[in-house]
Amino acid sequence: MGYPSAHDDAAFATRQVHAGESDDAAFGARITPIYLSAGFRFDDFAEARDRFAGEAEGYVYTRSGNPTNAALERRIAGLEGGRDAVVVASGQAALTVSVLSVVGAGDHVLSAQSIYSGTRSLFSQAFGRLGIEVEFIDDPRDLGEWRRRLRPTTRALYTESIANPTNEVADLAGIAAVAHQAGVPLIVDNTLATPYLVRPIEHGADLVVHSASKFLSGHGAALGGVIIDAGTFDWAARPGAYPHLTRPDDALHGRSYVEAHGDHALTAYVREVTGALFGPVLSPVNAFLIQQGIETLSLRVQRQSSTALEIAAWLERQPEVRRVDYAGLASHPSHDLTARYLPRGAGAVLAFEIEGGEASASVFYDAVDLFSRMSHIGDARSLILHPATTTHAHLDRATRERGRITGGLLRLSIGLEEPDDLIRDLERGFAAVRVAHDVDAIDTDVRVTEGSTR
Ligand SMILES: Cc1ncc(COP(=O)(O)O)c(C=O)c1O
Numbered sequence: 509m510g511y512p513s514a515h516d517d518a519a520f521a522t523r524q525v526h527a528g529e530s531d532d533a534a535f536g537a538r539i540t541p542i543y544l545s546a547g548f549r550f551d552d553f554a555e556a557r558d559r560f561a562g563e564a565e566g567y568v569y570t571r572s573g574n575p576t577n578a579a580l581e582r583r584i585a586g587l588e589g590g591r592d593a594v595v596v597a598s599g600q601a602a603l604t605v606s607v608l609s610v611v612g613a614g615d616h617v618l619s620a621q622s623i624y625s626g627t628r629s630l631f632s633q634a635f636g637r638l639g640i641e642v643e644f645i646d647d648p649r650d651l652g653e654w655r656r657r658l659r660p661t662t663r664a665l666y667t668e669s670i671a672n673p674t675n676e677v678a679d680l681a682g683i684a685a686v687a688h689q690a691g692v693p694l695i696v697d698n699t700l701a702t703p704y705l706v707r708p709i710e711h712g713a714d715l716v717v718h719s720a721s722k723f724l725s726g727h728g729a730a731l732g733g734v735i736i737d738a739g740t741f742d743w744a745a746r747p748g749a750y751p752h753l754t755r756p757d758d759a760l761h762g763r764s765y766v767e768a769h770g771d772h773a774l775t776a777y778v779r780e781v782t783g784a785l786f787g788p789v790l791s792p793v794n795a796f797l798i799q800q801g802i803e804t805l806s807l808r809v810q811r812q813s814s815t816a817l818e819i820a821a822w823l824e825r826q827p828e829v830r831r832v833d834y835a836g837l838a839s840h841p842s843h844d845l846t847a848r849y850l851p852r853g854a855g856a857v858l859a860f861e862i863e864g865g866e867a868s869a870s871v872f873y874d875a876v877d878l879f880s881r882m883s884h885i886g887d888a889r890s891l892i893l894h895p896a897t898t899t900h901a902h903l904d905r906a907t908r909e910r911g912r913i914t915g916g917l918l919r920l921s922i923g924l925e926e927p928d929d930l931i932r933d934l935e936r937g938f939a940a941v942r943v944a945h946d947v948d949a950i951d952t953d954v955r956v957t958e959g960s961t962r
Contacts, residue, residue, distance in 0.1 A: 520587070520704055525803045528582025540579035542796045546570055572784040576792035580799045584724070584734050587703040587802070588716050591739025592775040594783050595732060595795060599699060599719020601788035602733030603627055604634075606695055606717050609735075609774060609782045611663040612752065613639030618657055620648040620667040622674045622911050625899040627697065631666075642666075646910070649679060649841075654686045663749065664692055669708055669849070670700040672885065673859045673895055673919040674912050675835040677842035677849055684712025691746040699723070700855050700885070704809045711849065714741040715774070722886025723856070726801035726808050730794035735778055739771040753777060808888070808924060813853025815930065816922040822931055823860045828868070828938055830916065834858035856922040857885050859895075866915035868941045869894050873918065875940030878925060878933035885921035890930055893919045 518526070532541065548567040550556035558564035567573050577595050585593035596602050611617060619631060621644045631642035645653050648667060665687040667678040680696065687694040693714035698706065702723045708716050718724060720732035743753040744766050753765040753773050759780065760768045769776040783789075813836070820834035832839070835846040836854030846854050862868045873881060879892040883899055893899065900913045908914075922930070 516586070521806045523586055524583075524704075524805050527586030528579055528584075530579065530582075540576055540796070540799065542792050543575045544792050545574075570792065571787060571789045572779060574792050574795070576799075577790055577795045580790075580795045580802075581734070583799060583802060584703075584718070584720075585736055587707075587805075588698070588736045589703075589707050589709045589738075590716065590736035591771055593734050593736040594775060594778045595720070595734045595790045595798075596783060597733065597788040597790050597794075598731045599697075599717070599721055599733040600626055600630065602717040602719065602735050603630055603697070605733075605778055605782045605786065605788065606715050606735045607631075607635070607640075607664065607666070608786070609778050610693060610695070610715075610750065611640055614661060615640055615663040616659050616661040617642045617664045617666060618654060618662060619644055619665075620671065620676070620678060621645055622648070622671040622676050623666075623668050624672045624697070624699075625895070625903065627668075629902070648676065648683075649845075651679065651682045651686055654683060655689075658686075658690050658692075662690060662692055664695055666695045666697075668697040668700065669706050670835060670855050670857070672700055673833065673857060673893075673917075675833045675840060675842065675854070675858060677835045677845035677854075679845055680706070680708050680711035680713060680849060684714075687714075688712065691749065693741045700857050701850065702805060702809050702855075704806045705813070705852050705855060706849050709736070709738040714738050719886075720798045722884075723809060723812075724802055724805065724886075725794075725798045726804065726886060726888060727797075728884060728887035728889065730797040730801075732790050732794050732798045733788075737772075737775045737778075739775075741774070743773055752781075809856070810853065811924060812856035812922050815925075815927045816856045816858055816920075817854065818927050819920070819922060819930060819934070820858050820860075823858075823934070826938060828863045828941060830861040830863055832858065832860045833912070833917075857919065858922070859917050859919045861914055861916045862918060862941065864916060864941065864945070866894075866896065868944070869896075869916050869918055871941050871944045872937035875937045876933050877936060878929060879920065885919075887921060888924045890923040890925055890933075891921040893921075895919055 547569045559566050559568050581593040581595050619642050669678055684694045695715045696708040696713040698708055698716050699719045699722050716736040718734045720734050743750045756762045765773040765777050817836040820832050820837050823829050824832045835842045873894055879890045882891045895913050896915050900908055
């Protein structure tokens with residue numbers, strides 16, 4: 509069910525409003541309606557049998573497919589340059605389903621060190637209990653380390669295109685080359701970059717995942733996730749490496765997923781097994797909202813990236829700021845990779861470390877007014893988070909420090925507000941920190957003075 513070829517060669521801005529669209533023969537509705545129906549009626553006995561067998565066109569039950577969801581799948585596959593896509597209930601569901609569609613108990617996965625904290629917990633806690641070992645690469649820029657840590661049981665490599673929240677940019681082509689030499693696929697979480705800034709499949713990724721709750725949706729209203737399959741990985745090349753896709757399967761009358769579905773094998777497995785049976789189905793209402801969001805994706809991401817760069821540069825000039833993690837800055841260690849992979853901008857998420865650690869960060873956090881204090885990114889509104897006491901609080905100190913999540917680190921997700929208004933709000937934060945320091949200094953002076961007169 510690949511996405512239609514109409515407008516394939518059009519520019520991104522055109523495709524984000526047209527890719528994958530289909531005509532509504534019944535009423536001529538211009539946008540895909542919300543098909544809020546649990547299941548779909550069969551005309552007769554034979555049609556029910558044939559739809560279940562995949563031999564007749566049409567939907568069966570929304571857990572395994574729905575027209576509103578399918579329109580979104582075609583659009584995202586089109587924008588990422590994938591063969592096909594499957595939408596699921598959240599970004600976490602997309603990660604779970606994508607990795608469990610590739611690996612099983614006893615398998616090994618290599619992942620970049622600096623990744624979204626929820627993904628890290630999924631990998632080290634939840635997958636660990638299932639017998640899947642995920643190992644974290646200390647220096648993801650070192651392709652030699654990726655190569656050295658491969659094992660005979662390694663079945664996938666994983667990275668984020670732009671890491672949340674430290675902004676490291678992945679050397680997608682380099683990591684993909686290591687993966688392919690070893691005969692394993694590269695899975696890339698492209699949430700922070702979006703397909704407007706980078707399309708990992710063009711650089712060798714085999715599967716791309718998104719939290720569609722962020723920039724794709726764009727307005728903080730709906731959770732969703734998506735798995736995009738490039739359709740180019742050869743699952744049968746290494747005998748026995750991906751047996752669930754290459755061995756005869758009863759559900760396919762003795763054929764394997766590769767034999768039955770060719771370059772759709774992985775997507776078919778997601779639709780029929782990991783997605784449909786684990787069951788994290790996306791509500792068609794959310795699919796509709798995400799589709800609406802995607803139609804303005806390039807406009808939002810362009811504007812948010814340029815405001816983020818302006819704010820990052822401004823933060824870098826503030827005396828209270830120790831460092832700014834924004835890949836668009838020349839000072840960021842990933843800047844060379846930004847120039848290579850992200851020529852349109854480095855996205856809307858940045859982090860900065862304020863002098864004075866957690867004490868200063870908490871005063872700053874409470875003083876801002878326009879920035880919403882929230883654990884979310886990719887919204888039209890600007891958001892602020894203190895990772896060390898929230899999203900990353902459960903990690904041990906050493907892991908936090910390896911991920912550069914210090915007490916003074918604050919993460920910002922830049923929205924669509926006027927940059928000057930945002931800067932004024934951040935100034936409020938710094939002013940509050942200065943006042944708090946002055947009060948502390950006075951308190952200390954008083955204590956010292958009182959101590960010396962006693
Ligand atoms: C990079 C990344 N991947 C995945 C997720 C999880 O997405 P969701 O919240 O939609 O489950 C997040 C959430 O913040 C994220 O930032």
